[in-house]
Amino acid sequence: MFAGAVSDGETVFAFRDHIGYRSLVYRRDAAGFYAAAEAKQVVAGAGIPRQPDLEVVEHVFYRSADDDTPCALKGVLRLPKMTGITAGDAGTRLRRYWDPASLLETARFGPDELKDRFDALMDQAVSRSLTGRDAISLSGGIDSPAIAAYAAPRHLELAGRPLQAVSVVYPRYPSVDESRYVIPLAEQLGLPLQTYEQEANPLDDLATWTALADTPFPGATLAQYAEDYRRVRGLGMLGLLTGEHAEFVFAIRWFTLGHLLTHGRFGAARRELAQRRAQGMSLLGLARLAGRSVAPHRVMAARHAIGRRWPPTVPRWVNWHRAAQETPVPVRERWRRSQLAGFIGPGVALEAEEVCQVVCDIRTRRPWTDIDLWELFLSLPAEQKFPDLRPKGLVRDLLRGRVPDAILDRTDKTVFDEAGLARIDYPTLRRYLVGQEHRVAGIDYAALGELLRAETLTRIDYEWAKNLAGVHAFLSQW
Structure with a gap:
């Protein structure tokens, strides 16, 4: 994860990582070229008014933004992921430096060879992520326990002390709580474990976070992220490892049958x-x-x-x-497009999360999206990547012997509906969504208002209402 810029005094070359974990935004006008990590910085440097781009805001809400969509602050452009930009007297030129599509289904591995290659790349990905003052966010799924299994010995070797583990627990909601998997895993790997109940609500300080991020951010709950980050930072850690985004690497099996038939x-x-x-x-x-x-x-x-x-x-x-x-x-x-889903779109939520990490003085690391490890999975033929109908079947097999069988053989999936619906902050939703002057096109505010007054949102209602509240929180600055 990186973004940066270098200059020889006449030409500037700026770039960002292949996922978009680090943001880079820019503007080119008659006065010059401006590049920064945040849109507000470009606005200040260029001396332009700080105004929202309402068209972009609606694209963000409907998740129809693409790599060419500008920032939510008017007049600022976003550099697409895996791209560099050169700016000089001759103008600006963008060039993509990596093409994941060219890697799809290009490899041929036997089972043992694939296992050895995976082990080596997973170990490398985790080692690259460690600082020696790290924690890991553990759940009862496959993704974070896999990271923990590889990271635990490497962290002990690097720092001389165990990797710290943290986990959110839900004692009041047994259908959501994964302690029965997390606690034995931490004991098996020798990880000191701190568990806690999350106190922050997804809507807490929403106007503050949207202002800091310079955008609404569908899907991200920065108030809860901030609580997690501050707890980890309070333990003296600088880095937080997670299993996030693993699904983009190896779990999206949409259209596999059609791909096999049409090829x-x-x-x-x-x-x-x-x-x-x-x-x-x-x-x-x-x-x-x-x-x-x-x-x-x-x-x-x-x-x-x-x-x-x-x-x-x-x-x-x-x-x-x-x-x-x-x-x-x-x-x-x-099928090919589905395998590239993690590279499509501007990654607005990731950029907002980066701001949250900076505020909390910590950095998250997501080893599953290490470029070399991801290239391995991109290169696998569809029938090898998805050998059967089990969710994440190949990775379950590759992790056998490192991750406990109790986790690898789980057939249930934790759904957080019960905990989420129990904590809906209706007063805050009504404050942002009832009686607002601005109207997002395509929203029946009267029907939504009735649901908010009756406090009868479903899970789908709540997810959309929460994201719409983010839009209005962002626009409340003007």
Whole structure:
């Protein structure tokens, strides 16, 4: 994770990392070239008014922003991830320095060779992330325990003391609490463990955080991140390792069957269908699945239009045509595009999280997204990356012997609905969303207001309302 700029006095070259963990924004006008880590810094340096770009704000809310979308402060551009920019008398020139698409399905590994390669790259990724004063945020899933298993011996070797572990617990919500996995894991790896109940609400200090981040940030809860970071910093740590974003590296198996069928890999497709049949899917269900897998976008769009199906991820008070906009992707490219999902879009939430880390004087490290490790998974053929229908099946096999079987063989998935819905801050939502002068296009504020007054939000309602509150908190500065 990096961003930087170098200059010889005449030309400036600026750049940022392949994921967008570190931000770099810029402006070029008649007076010169300005580059900084935060949009407010460019605004100040260029001497332009600090104003919101309402069109960008709506794109951010609807998650329709792309790599070319400017910042939420008007007049400031965002340098796309994995890109460098050269600025001089001749103008500016952008150049992407890494092309992950070119790596897809280019490798051929035997099982033992793949296991050895994974071990080496995982060890390297974790070692690169350690400072000697680190903690790890543990959950009961696969992603963070895998990091802990590789990091524990390396941290002890580097610092002469165990890696500190921290974990949020939910004693009042047994369906959410993962202590039964986390505590034995920490004991097995020799990690001192501090558990705590999270006190911060996702909406706490929302106006402050959106002002600091120079943008609303859908999906990020900076108040809770700040609580976590400050606890870790209070333990004397400088770095926090997490298992975040692992799903982008090895867990997105959307469109795999269609990819196999449209690329003539019928043996692998047949094996997947046989596995589904063994799980109880009917022959008619298999036929429908195969048909949907190779159907063009226009066919599926027409089917949904005829059925008038409301997207299950969009509340009734949001215009679903605006919220569920999709860019048509050719059938043969769908799987490939899904494997690149972690590189698509501006990463607004990541930029906001970076600001939060700076405020709390700590840095998070996400070893799963190490460039060399990610390149390994990009290079695997689809049938090797997803050998069966188990979620994260390949990685479960690769981690066998390092991560406890109790975690690797879990068949349940923790869903945080119970804890989240119990802590909805209705007064704050009403303050930001009822009676506001500005209106985001596509929102039925009257219908939303009724739900807020009755305090009857569903999980989907709450996620969208929370993000909409972030928009209005950001705009409340003007």
